[in-house]
Amino acid sequence: MSNTATQAQPAPRAPGAIAVPKLSVRQIVPWLLFAALLALVGLYFVTAEQGATSLIAGNAVHEWVHDSRHLLGFPCH
Numbered sequence: 001m002s003n004t005a006t007q008a009q010p011a012p013r014a015p016g017a018i019a020v021p022k023l024s025v026r027q028i029v030p031w032l033l034f035a036a037l038l039a040l041v042g043l044y045f046v047t048a049e050q051g052a053t054s055l056i057a058g059n060a061v062h063e064w065v066h067d068s069r070h071l072l073g074f075p076c077h
């Protein structure tokens with residue numbers, strides 16, 4: 001009795017098709033956490049830096065993210 005009928009065979013690829021790698025959740029979670037951390041840092045600089053708090057002296061960060069701050073509804077002046 002042949003066992004080939006129960007084994008999964010890869011689908012034939014069309015010419016020029018790109019193979020999509022299979023990723024597990026364990027491979028993705030660290031990158032999701034890193035992206036969340038970067039998003040939180042970005043959110044801090046847009047919403048609070050040189051407004052409610054100030055880690056960097058001067059007005060450069062405030063001026064750079066000023067329109068984003070108002071677009072998101074955070075008051076600054």
Ligand SMILES: [Zn+2]
Nearest residue numbers: 066070076077
């Ligand atoms: Zn403003």
